[in-house]
Amino acid sequence: MKKRIVLAVITTLLLSIMAACSSDKEASSKSSDESSKGETITFGVTPWTSTVPPTKIAGLILEDMGYKVKETKADAGGVYMGLSRGDLDVFMDSWLPMHKVYLDKFGDKLDDTAVSYPKAATGWVVPTYMKDINSVSDLKGKEDEFNNKFYGIEEGASATEESNDMIKDYGLDMKQVNSSEGGMIAQASRKIAQKKPVVFFGWRPHSMFNKFDLKVLKNDKGYFESSSVHVITNSKLKDRAPDAYKFLSNWSISIDDVEEMIVQIEEKGKDPEKVAREWINNHQDKVDKMMGK
Known part of the structure; x- marks a missing residue:
């Protein structure tokens, strides 16, 4: 009888400890995610029209998630250098294999995070x-x-x-x-x-x-292969802002949508942020999926 009582007490204690550990772990994870809110996520922006729509959309979604967002303009080489140094966090318009030279150069300082769209001519x-x-x-x-x-x-x-x-x-x-x-x-x-x-x-x-x-123009010497456009982040973002990284790792958008937004911005003179917000409002299911909801 005493053995049963002792065993029951021990079992209860073990379960209590396990529950407490689980609760602490969950609280710690939640605390880590919450503490990253308010962080500034800095986007590298090249002087290409294709960079603007995805950057604006991702930036607005991150702001909705509680982050501050900053944009820094630079040429492609400057963007990759900034990512490798940690001065920049995200580049939404990496063309591979064309930009593979930068990924090879900076190695594990960069993170090939997601594919925006494949087969860009x-x-x-x-x-x-x-x-x-x-x-x-x-x-x-x-x-x-x-x-x-x-x-x-x-x-x-x-x-x-x-x-x-x-x-x-x-x-x-x-x-x-x-x-x-x-x-x-x-x-x-x-x-x-x-x-x-x-x-x-x-x-x-x-x-x-x-x-x-x-x-x-066609060429038979292998130049300008069909590209896929990727999201590249600096390798520290995953730990510094895990939920932001998770969202970016789920990122995807159609090339037709990007091209249509470029036309609205460049040809029709619409404000880039308004165009991006319209896309978000019209594609909420896709946004929710990227956010893991």
Whole structure:
């Protein structure tokens, strides 16, 4: 009888201790999540129109979750450097395999967190009225029709380096003219308005494909493979703001949605935050899923 009583007491004590530990663990986890609220999440923003919609949407959702959000503008190299140093927390527009060089360079200081959308077309583009130009090799011998110029984005971008490599590999008598995305599009727009030959760098999602009738030139040397666009975070965010990281790890959006928002912002002059908030309101089920609800 005494043995049964002692056993019962011991069992009760063990259960009490286990319950207390579980409660403490749960309280600790909740406390950790709550303590991260109010933290500032800093986004790196490149000078590309494709970066704006996902950055604004993710930023607004994080603000709704209780975080402060900051944006820092930089070119791609500066963004990855900032992520590796911990000065930046998130980049919503990493193009792989094009940006793999940065992931290799900074290694475990970066976290490949999520895929926004796969199979984003990228490469050299021409207007569809150029019927006889369908591949990069078709440019050979016709460079003078383009004034021996290929229009690209800013110096230092991986796409700029790849375009220079492609010019050499195909033996093209062309020089890459670099400027901002806006400057490149303005130059192409002037040529297209006059139905003149022009070749420049293009990618989706981008309003250029809504504004102009364009085709991406084929190439048989493996340049500008179809890209997938990823969310990259610095490796410390997971521990510093676990629920923010969890949300970002569930991130996804369609390329068509991003392109439509770019058109609304760039072509129709709508405020980026209002466009982002409209997307959130119209896709609450998707937002809830990304937040793990």
